Amino acid sequence: MDSLTTVAVIFSYVLSLLRISVAVDTIIVNQNITDGETITSAGGSFELGFFSPGNSKNRYLGIWYKKASKKPVVWVANRESPITDSSGVLKVTQPGILVLVNGTNGILWNSTSSRSAQDPNAQLLESGNLVMRNGNDRDPENFLWQSFDYPCDTLLPGMKLGRNRVAGLDRYLSSWKSADDPSKAQRSIWTDKKNEWTLYSTAQRDQCDNYAICGVNGICKIDQSPNCECMKGFRPKFQSNWDMEDWSNGCVRSTPLDCQKGDGFVKYSGVKLPDTRSSWFNESMNLKECASLCLSNCSCTAYANSDIRGGGSGCLLWFGDLIDIRDFTENGQEFYVRMAAADLASSSINSSSKKKKKQVIIISISITGIVLLSLVLTLYVLKKRKKQPKRKAYMEHNSKGGENNEGQEHLELPLFDLDTLLNATNNFSSDNKLGEGGFGPVYKGILQEGQEIAVKMMSKTSRQGLKEFKNEVESIAKLQHRNLVKLLGCCIHGRERLLIYEHMPNKSLDLFIFDQMRRRVLDWPKRFLIINGIAQGLLYLHRDSRLRIIHRDLKAENILLDNEMIPKISDFGITGSFGGNEIETNTTRVARTLGYMSPEYAREGLYSTKSDVFSFGVLVLEIVSGKRNKGFNHPYHDLSLLGHAWTFFMEDRSSEFIDASMGNTCNLSEVLCSINLGLLCVQRFPEDRPSMHSVVLMLGSEGALPQPKEPYFFTDMNMMEGNCSSGTQSTITLLEA
Numbered sequence: 173m174d175s176l177t178t179v180a181v182i183f184s185y186v187l188s189l190l191r192i193s194v195a196v197d198t199i200i201v202n203q204n205i206t207d208g209e210t211i212t213s214a215g216g217s218f219e220l221g222f223f224s225p226g227n228s229k230n231r232y233l234g235i236w237y238k239k240a241s242k243k244p245v246v247w248v249a250n251r252e253s254p255i256t257d258s259s260g261v262l263k264v265t266q267p268g269i270l271v272l273v274n275g276t277n278g279i280l281w282n283s284t285s286s287r288s289a290q291d292p293n294a295q296l297l298e299s300g301n302l303v304m305r306n307g308n309d310r311d312p313e314n315f316l317w318q319s320f321d322y323p324c325d326t327l328l329p330g331m332k333l334g335r336n337r338v339a340g341l342d343r344y345l346s347s348w349k350s351a352d353d354p355s356k357a358q359r360s361i362w363t364d365k366k367n368e369w370t371l372y373s374t375a376q377r378d379q380c381d382n383y384a385i386c387g388v389n390g391i392c393k394i395d396q397s398p399n400c401e402c403m404k405g406f407r408p409k410f411q412s413n414w415d416m417e418d419w420s421n422g423c424v425r426s427t428p429l430d431c432q433k434g435d436g437f438v439k440y441s442g443v444k445l446p447d448t449r450s451s452w453f454n455e456s457m458n459l460k461e462c463a464s465l466c467l468s469n470c471s472c473t474a475y476a477n478s479d480i481r482g483g484g485s486g487c488l489l490w491f492g493d494l495i496d497i498r499d500f501t502e503n504g505q506e507f508y509v510r511m512a513a514a515d516l517a518s519s520s521i522n523s524s525s526k527k528k529k530k531q532v533i534i535i536s537i538s539i540t541g542i543v544l545l546s547l548v549l550t551l552y553v554l555k556k557r558k559k560q561p562k563r564k565a566y567m568e569h570n571s572k573g574g575e576n577n578e579g580q581e582h583l584e585l586p587l588f589d590l591d592t593l594l595n596a597t598n599n600f601s602s603d604n605k606l607g608e609g610g611f612g613p614v615y616k617g618i619l620q621e622g623q624e625i626a627v628k629m630m631s632k633t634s635r636q637g638l639k640e641f642k643n644e645v646e647s648i649a650k651l652q653h654r655n656l657v658k659l660l661g662c663c664i665h666g667r668e669r670l671l672i673y674e675h676m677p678n679k680s681l682d683l684f685i686f687d688q689m690r691r692r693v694l695d696w697p698k699r700f701l702i703i704n705g706i707a708q709g710l711l712y713l714h715r716d717s718r719l720r721i722i723h724r725d726l727k728a729e730n731i732l733l734d735n736e737m738i739p740k741i742s743d744f745g746i747t748g749s750f751g752g753n754e755i756e757t758n759t760t761r762v763a764r765t766l767g768y769m770s771p772e773y774a775r776e777g778l779y780s781t782k783s784d785v786f787s788f789g790v791l792v793l794e795i796v797s798g799k800r801n802k803g804f805n806h807p808y809h810d811l812s813l814l815g816h817a818w819t820f821f822m823e824d825r826s827s828e829f830i831d832a833s834m835g836n837t838c839n840l841s842e843v844l845c846s847i848n849l850g851l852l853c854v855q856r857f858p859e860d861r862p863s864m865h866s867v868v869l870m871l872g873s874e875g876a877l878p879q880p881k882e883p884y885f886f887t888d889m890n891m892m893e894g895n896c897s898s899g900t901q902s903t904i905t906l907l908e909a
Contacts, residue, residue: 175422177581178182180705184349189493189685190338190821192405193659199519202259202265203221204219204262204263205261205262206221206260206261206262207222207231207255207258207259207260207261208221208258209221212296213238213294213296213297213298213299213300214297214433215298216238217237217238217239217241217300218235218236218237218246218296218298218299218300219236219238219243219296220233220234220235220240220296220302221233221234222234222255222258222260223245224235225245225351225352225353226350226352227352228254228352228353228363229256229428230254230255230256231254231255231256231257231258231260232248232249232251232254232255232354233248233249233250233260233262233272234246234247234248234354235247235296235300235302235319240305241834243324245302245354246300246324246326246328246616247300247302247319247322247323247324247326248324248354249281249319250270250280250281251324251354251355252355252356252383253281253447253449255274255280257274257275259275260272260273260274260280261276262275264292264293264294264711265305265455268283268292268304268306268316268317269282269284269304269317269534270291270294270302270317271283271453271480273799276450276452277452278448278449278450278451278452279343279448279453279478279488280448280449282772283304283317284317285405287372287537287559288816291306291307291308291825292304292305292306292316292641293305293307293657296650299320299330300327300328301318301319301320301328301330301331302319303317303319304316304317304318305313305753307465311526320332321336321341321343322343322404323343323344323345324345324346324348325345325346325347325348325354325355325589325838326345327345328788331343333345338601338639340504340732344618349529351514354471354874360592367546368797369844371451371485374672375834377729378763379392379394379399380392380393380394380399380498380499381498383506384401384447384495384496385400385419385494386399386419386423386497387400387409387419387422387423387495388420388422388423388493388494388495389402389403389406389423389424389425389494390402390403390406390422390497391403391424391440391443391497391498391500392497392498393498393499394498394499395499398417400419400451401541402423403423403438403440403494403497403509404438404509404515405425405426405427405438405509405511405512405515406421406423406424406426407424407425407426408422408423408424408775409421409422409423409424410754414659415793419807419907422493425512425516425716427511427512427514427516427814428512429470429511429512430512431470431883433513434512434513435467435510435511435512435513436511436513436516437463437466437467437474437475437508437509437511437517438508438509438511439506439507439508440497440507440508440509441506441507442499442500442504442506442525443497443499443500443504443505443506443507444496444497444498444500444504444505445476445488445507446486446490446494446495446496446497446506446623447494447495447496448490450490450491450493450507450654451489451490451491451739452488452491453478453487453488453489454478454479454486454487455479455485455486456485456488456576457486457487458485459475459477459487461483462475462476462477462486462487462488462489463475463508463674463806464469465487465488465489466492466508466510468579469489469491471491471492471495472490472491472510473488473490473491473492473493473509473510473576473644474489474490474494474507474508474509474510475487475488475489475507475508475751476488476505476506476507477497477505477506480505480506488507490722492502494509496572511783515656525534526613548705569665586660586661587661587662587663587664588661588662588670588672589663590652590665590668590670592619593617593663593670593672595620596617596618596619596620596627597616597627600613600615600627600629601615604616604617605628606611606679607679607680609729609743610632611628611630611743612627612628612629612891613628613629613631614627614628615627616675617630619906620776624674624675624677625660625672625673625674625675626672626673626674626675627670627671627672627673628670628671628672629668629818630668630669630670639843640682641662641664641671645662646670647660651710651712651713651717652719653707653709653710654708654738654740655705655706655708655709655712655738655739655740655741656689656709656712656713656740656741656742657673657676657732657740657741658674658676658740659671659673660672660673660674664868673742676734676742677733677734677735678732678733678735678737679731679732679733680704680728680730680731680732680733681729681731681733681795682727682728682731682738683727684733685699685728685795685798685831686728686794686798686799686800689835691798691831692833694834695834695835695837696837696838696839696842696843697837697839698737698840699796699834700797700842700846701737701738701739702731702733702737702739702795703792703795703871704868704871705733705738705739705740705786706726706739706741707788707864707868708792708866708868709739709740709741709867710723710726710741710784710785710788710867711864711865711867713741713784714781714784714863714864715864715865719783722779722780722781722783723741723770723784723787724783724784725787726741726768726784726788726791727767727787727791728791728800729740730743731766731791766792766802767800767801767802767803768786768791768801768802769786769787770782770783770786770787770788770789770858771786771856771884772858773786779856782858782859782863784864785853785859785861785863785864786853786854786869788853788864788867788876789849789850789852789853789854790813790814790850790853790854791848792846792850792853793813793814793817793845793847793850793854794813795831796830796831796843796846796847796850797813797830797831797832798828798831798833799813800813801813802815804816806891814854814883815849815883817829817847818851818880818882818883821840821847821848821851821880826843826844826847826848827840827843827844829847829892830843843875845870845871845877846871847898848877848880849867849870849871849877851880851883852870852877852878853867854882854883854884855881855883855884856883856884858882879907
């Protein structure tokens with residue numbers, strides 16, 4: 173090799189090293205990235221640029237895995253704001269912010285940072301993380317901004333999920349709406365009448381997170397009802413629709429703008445700024461210059477600071493209708509909306525008039541309040557004096573011959589005095605009665621601070637005595653779980669023994685699933701949620717509580733529903749508790765509800781966690797079918813509900829077992845899985861039934877479940893005969909309307 177060739181080879185080698193060096197520091201420094209240009213990470217694993225997903229023609233700024241053949245997208249900047257053409261440009265601004273704009277210079281997306289930088293630059297790292305930093309600072313802790321803090325649907329190595337309280341970040345994954353649309357996860361259901369998919373639920377945090385819910389020129393306020401109102405100087409476009417809470421057509425101006433005669437601006441504080449698709453910005457202008465520029469342009473409808481850090485700077489102008497505004501009292505921004513001069517003058521006069529009216533009203537209210545307060549106090553004293561003899565006689569009557577306050581000293585939870593409960597329930601008025609069970613009547617009450625409670629009173633004919641009362645108190649007082657009813661306290665006064673629970677506004681599950689009209693409220697998603705909730709509550713009792721708790725009386729009447737239809741297991745009067753190594757025990761006193769009892773408990777008095785599993789299986793089949801196991805009858809056979817379910821299962825006709833009132837809300841695979849699971853839980857022998865841990869896993873699994881064996885079809889007479897032959901004492905809870 174001659175010297176010239178040698179020099180050429182060395183020169184080529186040096187150039188290659190230089191190219192590698194440039195690749196390692198792939199940096200965007202104060203330059204624009206237009207549609208068609210891409211930036212590649214140092215090792216060539218990831219690429220940043222514009223793309224169109226699936227069959228869509230919309231353009232998005234994203235990061236994809238370059239080395240894969242299909243180049244899967246791992247992050248998208250403007251998920252909710254697509255670009256309709258190829259005019260998109262990514263800019264690095266001097267304060268240290270990435271800005272994505274369209275052809276009209278409207279801002280579609282921007283990064284955020286709590287700090288400004290003297291020498292800002294952006295870099296796509298080999299990890300797939302797009303970062304904004306100051307100069308050559310490579311410390312991740314000092315990044316001004318990074319895409320890893322805003323994940324989309326892909327979890328890359330190095331990403332963190334969850335709440336960062338210091339930075340105020342809430343990092344979570346959310347799937348694409350479809351293969352053609354990267355916007356967040358919405359759940360839809362098929363509607364036969366409309367012959368289309370309709371929205372079922374979305375991933376928004378509240379109602380105001382729905383895009384443009386109040387239409388154009390409307391503002392959403394989550395803390396008021398109705399949520400939508402028109403901005404000042406605007407009125408509903410269609411008042412009748414607005415009154416029916418259909419806000420989709422938005423608001424129109426009460427008085428048209430008159431650019432020649434002069435318009436003005438109204439300031440809004442603590443709001444989320446409108447959609448910036450029809451906006452323009454300039455970073456060098458201050459707010460005063462921004463207002464002057466907007467006023468001089470007759471098409472300008474609003475203005476604000478484009479950068480609110482450090483007192484605010486930059487100019488952001490809107491043109492046309494203002495869309496997707498909501499109230500943000502804590503982290504909101506300020507912006508100024510253009511109004512006609514006549515509306516501004518009217519607003520000023522009204523403001524002055526309102527101040528005077530306010531003063532008059534305050535004085536009037538003060539005088540009226542003093543008079544009313546005196547009257548109320550007088551009536552209260554008279555009413556209390558009237559009730560006192562009755563209450564005193566009531567308490568004295570129930571104290572005679574009773575164990576006055578017996579057992580209270582050992583109870584580790586709040587104690588209520590009887591007088592407080594008498595006040596809360598209006599002396600246990602029949603109007604406040606919620607229902608009655610084996611323990612006794614239950615009354616609704618309201619404490620002085622406004623908290624609603626349910627007071628369960630042991631009746632004088634109750635089959636449960638002081639032992640059962642203490643058992644329930646001591647058991648449930650130590651239990652804390654989302655799917656267990658919360659015990660607030662108790663009261664022991666003479667013969668009176670009362671339990672105070674949180675109030676469940678929707679009462680019990682049986683009032684829904686066994687009622688022809690109310691069962692329609694429970695579509696399949698709600699029923700499946702209830703099944704899962706009961707399973708989670710039982711798992712906590714069996715495995716995660718301090719003692720292994722066996723409920724022994726699980727039934728639809730003992731599943732209470734809160735205002736969100738979340739199930740809560742109640743009635744722990746006959747629970748049994750095991751030590752760490754115990755798995756089964758025996759009782760000579762069988763307390764039960766016909767239709768829910770396991771064979772070994774009914775015949776021999778043996779109970780274990782598998783006894784609750786059996787009751788859970790019955791409950792699942794009742795929830796799916798909408799029919800009771802106890803008293804079930806069929807015109808073509810004499811089988812119980814369990815036998816009916818088994819017959820359909822073996823004939824591959826389980827879909828005929830489903831409650832028809834659920835309509836088209838059923839997820840067939842979930843329903844069939846639940847029927848299969850219910851049959852597994854009602855197997856004849858305890859060892860054949862799954863544990864509640866396995867039940868919870870199977871409810872969340874998409875795989876095939878084990879094949880159940882034929883369940884034990886016993887009649888009520890068989891159960892009673894079994895108890896007689898085994899020598900156990902039977903206590904039966906009969907179901908009443």
